[in-house]
Amino acid sequence: MPAALETRSLTKHYDDGTVALEGFDVSVPDGAFFGLLGPNGAGKTTLISAVCNLIRVTSGEVLVFGEPADSLIARSWIGLAEQDINLDRFLTVEETLIYHGGYFGMEKHDAVDRAREMIEVFDLRAKGDVRTPKLSGGMRRRLLLARALMHRPRLVILDEPTAGVDFELRQELWRYIRKLHEAGTTILLTTHYLEEAEELCEEIALIRGGRLIARDSADGLRQAYDATSLADVYVKAMSPT
């Protein structure tokens, strides 16, 4: 069975010369709950942008369930909630979801039903007919997550989904993501909340300066770094010795 995500020697040099990824190899097994941890500027969002065809890579290869990441089928398998919230300001909450479904080829009635379901799950009932600029910051984050899940992707990529999110939604979100994971969906998560990663992720990749430094379960990492917690691992792994 192919991995949900596989990168081979992935390298990204931005036009201004910034080396964001250098020979990056990582493989995320089908069905995994996988965490990508690293400091600001480590290359996490660049990696995700490469997987989702939002940037042109310098060299290397990305496969999604065995298919090239830029193929139509691979694109349809991925659901992305970006770190930067980008919503169409002229659409309502409901329209945002239904249009996204349409873009991914969902039948109208299916898209409408699914949009209702997502609105329920993310507690946006009171805001269904409201245009996105009138949402609060946390509500925009909720809508972004709902949109990412709308077309039932096999690989869900969450780039710091809980930044700026209230306690209740965090609980709610993790309950829902866990359920998705139990149903077989692969989850790729970046977060700066190490306890969150420790609790949720079966496997964790540590990334620094565009390179993979370690990849293991939280337990495995604790052992390898002779650490008592993932936070302790993180400090040891990221210290520039």
Ligand SMILES: Nc1ncnc2c1ncn2[C@@H]1O[C@H](COP(=O)(O)OP(=O)(O)OP(=O)(O)O)[C@@H](O)[C@H]1O
């Ligand atoms: N469009 C761009 N042009 C030039 N450099 C960029 C661009 N986008 C990102 N970078 C640089 O690439 C490096 C990796 O950035 P990236 O956004 O991938 O980090 P990150 O791990 O997601 O960080 P954070 O935790 O802050 O979100 C940084 O040095 C960043 O300044």
Ligand SMILES: [Mg+2]
């Ligand atoms: Mg980022």
